[in-house]
Amino acid sequence: MNLIKIKYLLLVVITFIWTMPLLAQNNPKTPKQKRILETFLDGQNKPVYPPADVYTPTGYWFFDGALNTPNEKSDIRPKSPRVLASNGTDESGFISTNYEINGLQKVKVGFIGFKADNGPFAVEVLVSADKGKTWKSLGTKAGDPTKEEETIAEFVLDKPSKGSYRVKIANASAPKPNRLNRINITEVQLIYEE
Secondary structure (H helix, E strand, O other), X not given: OHHHHHHHHHHHHHHHHHHHHHHHHHOOOOOOEEEEEEOOOOOOOEOOOOOEEEEEOOEEEEEEOEEEOOOXXXXXXXXXXXXXXXXXOOOEOEEEEOOXXXXXXXXXXXXXXXXXXXXXXXXXXXXXXXXXXXXXXXXXXXXXXXXXXXXEEEEEOOOOXXXXXXXXXXXXXXXXXXXXXXXXXXXXXXXXXO
């Protein structure tokens, strides 16, 4: 009787070992979420609003109608990019990645408005799958109207894919004259899956 049990157990073990590679192929690993966190604290100084590239530890960003300085007393903190209307016009000032994020799933943006600037303020997040030639909006979020608390807004891609995207954060304050209101961007989280 013990010999039958041993043979049966050996048969089960061999079958299990033989089917392991097949099970692994049918059950791929669940993608793991990762994030790129950019606070701009270690970013290059940009003391003027006209368009220019800005180097940060995560890569190059493009600033248009935005600056990054260590010494503006009215900023929420040093080195939090200040986004205004582009070059003082009613076009939206923005910051955008000059690099692609593979498998981008969502974007989180921390921001706060300048107390000295009257009126509401908001940011819009856009993504580009063609290296910045065209942009698709992920939505607009208004900030805390009291300008006392930082707002953390989350923007999710409708149909995330394994494609590569650039990200743009724009001043979307409305009505358009409010785009002259300054907004500090305190952090950007780019959440992606590998």
